[in-house]
Amino acid sequence: MFAVYAAEPNAESPLDSLTIGERPAPNVPDGWVEVSVSAASLNMHDLWTLRGVGIKPDQFPMILGCDGAGTLPDGTEVVLHSVVGDPDWRGDETLDPRRTLLTEKHQGTFAEKVVVPRRNAVPKPPGLSTVQASVMGTAWLTAYRMLFTKSGLRPGQTMLVQGASGGVSTALVQLGRAAGMRVWVTGRTETKRAIAEKLGAHATFPSGERLPERVDAVFETVGDATWSHSMRSLKPGGVIVVSGSTSGPNPGADLQRLFFLQLQVVGSTMGTRDELADLLAFVSEAGISPEIGLELPMDQAQEGFRAMLDGDTPGKIVFTL
Known part of the structure; x- marks a missing residue:
């Protein structure tokens, strides 16, 4: 499976750890779903992952990417919620002491396929394009x-x-x-x-x-x-x-x-699954067009990471498949 991943932590030169290549296709645990990724957006969190911040050394190699949009096996278009909470937690998942994000414990969205808990695949409103939807989750x-x-x-x-x-x-x-x-x-x-x-x-x-x-x-x-x-x-x-x-x-x-x-x-940290659903509805109904500063094919991810590291790109950087 094609993927963009961190091969190992590199605090001093994070882009040296960035790797574009093949990774094993994911298994789908009970209660989780497989999403075919269409677009995924870059966040500062991905640079921190390359540096080894917020992730244990034994979690590498780690596919990068917190955000994304794609399709379920039945063709439903979805937006990904990156906060993964404890299944037994009730209430605001951002307050769950055992919560994690995609790319911290679970493989991320910069790949052909990603698996997430079923509740983390939020239906995409028709008023948003896939690229626009891919920037919403973080x-x-x-x-x-x-x-x-x-x-x-x-x-x-x-x-x-x-x-x-x-x-x-x-x-x-x-x-x-x-x-x-x-x-x-x-x-x-x-x-x-x-x-x-x-x-x-x-x-x-x-x-x-x-x-x-x-x-x-x-x-x-x-x-x-x-x-x-x-x-x-x-x-x-x-x-x-x-x-x-x-x-x-x-x-x-x-x-x-x-x-x-x-x-x-x-x-304030991230947001809940319900807040993401409300955000998607608001952006769609209000006709807001998110600022996309750079859109690249995923196999050119190195260029996008360099642009984020240099800090000169306004809005969001998106990779497409």
Whole structure:
């Protein structure tokens, strides 16, 4: 079976571990289904897997890819939910201490076939193309949960997205605009800020620049480099929703501002199967077209990984089969 996989962990030079070749076809356990992959999207998580983060050494070789869309044996088109929980867990699977993701314990989506628990194959709405659907399961689901489950924002309120061009950031811009928020975005370059404006941002600002007024919520995936700005940008009683820390995980907390202005800091990780189904319905009904920065055949995956590592590609990178 054709696949793109990590041969071994390589913390210093992750792309040296990236391998394109043949892997054994998967077995299908009871309660699981086989999906023929049509398209799959790249995430930072895949680079972390190549580095050996979040995966045990004895799990290699590991087929990469958390996200994807494809077809069941009966022809049903599905979108893949990458959070795999304990079968005995009840409730929000992101809170399951034994949860895992595709590529951490189970083989991923960068292959001709992938097997997932039956509930993780979510029907694809007809209003989404396969390529569009393939980006929903990680970055877009993370953005959806941050905005609609965690932030408490109402239409008409102002949201600030720190970072203009990543997968979660572009999803937040498009979802926020479609939901009636006033969307502000920061970005390091004019090019990245222009992308955010094209996607629906009402205003964009250079990273760290003082805003015209304070906002109701800030959406953080950057961490140390933007944290101080995020804290200063909030109205009293406002909320920062955090789902990542790409520039460093230990920013100064600014506790005096936190308690004096009664700010909230809320963590958010991925999303549930039900949230993914709601996200798919919302994107389809709202006519949102996810930003695809690069689309490549899967046998050219090396080029896509290099583009993500260099950080110059806006939106999502998708591999097709």
